[in-house]
Amino acid sequence: ITEFPEYYGYFAMEEYDYDGRSPANRFNRNPVLGTGLGADGLKTGHTEETGYSLVGSAVQDERRLIFAFTGLESAAARRREAEAMIVWGLRQFAIKEVASKGDVIGEIPVWMGSQSSINAVASDDLRMPFPTVGQGSVTTRIEYLSPLDAPIAEGAPVAELVVSIPSIPVRRFTLVSDRESTRGGFVPRVRAASTLLFDMAIGQVRSLME
Incomplete structure (x- = not known):
């Protein structure tokens, strides 16, 4: 076909x-x-x-x-x-529309990039079949590796939108970057490394307190 x-x-x-x-x-x-x-x-x-x-x-x-x-x-x-x-x-x-082309689905942090984050957007109009009756609960989630490593080109695949509806197969839609994020200079990279180390330290402290 x-x-x-x-x-x-x-x-x-x-x-x-x-x-x-x-x-x-x-x-x-x-x-x-x-x-x-x-x-x-x-x-x-x-x-x-x-x-x-x-x-x-x-x-x-x-x-x-x-x-x-x-x-x-x-x-x-x-x-x-x-x-x-x-x-x-x-x-x-x-058939119903899940998202329109260009819709922002989520924000993803970027590691060592000129941009600290990018938006994951729909690469096209996203459509899928929905039950007309007994639809039940619809759940969605975004799957990606975090943080994303720079450089990232505009339009590059960065994540997947996962839509789950009871009784029908899970659907996955590719999400792309809405902008370019080149590899950052010295100062942005130092700032990113410091932020990561700080977050790791906070996480360890929280683990000890729990």
Whole structure:
């Protein structure tokens, strides 16, 4: 779908002829093509061991659903299951925007840099599927190695935004630096080292007091 989009349209053709193929086999066996559900692929299958199967795909309102199943007892059962999965998948989830391109998600300290910190921003519009019902609690966190080592180029990947929603896979989005931070001169580096040593000393004192 993404690597060879120029060929993907063949999967949506309901009928086609080509040399060496029996005329009786010119029809696409995908049972959900032409049903009005937005199906445009992909591949049916059948063996005695695994029964009837389908790797399917459908798109509605810029939302694409890709699914696969096997083990059905008949072609009719395969059709019913495919239709049910498309209806369920596209009705139970809605694409929502997590952040817009350039939104500041967090601030990250920079070690030995001309800037003491940089902002981690969304590299693009960040979107993902959310359940339409029973969404539950949504949690987000930023993951990065702190502090970041200078130099850091503007637009360089510096962190990941992790979004967790019950019952669906965790999504990770790359965050990038909103500015350049070159390696600092002598004074900024001495200041940064002093700050780090001070923070380490405070941490040790707190550990002894606990």
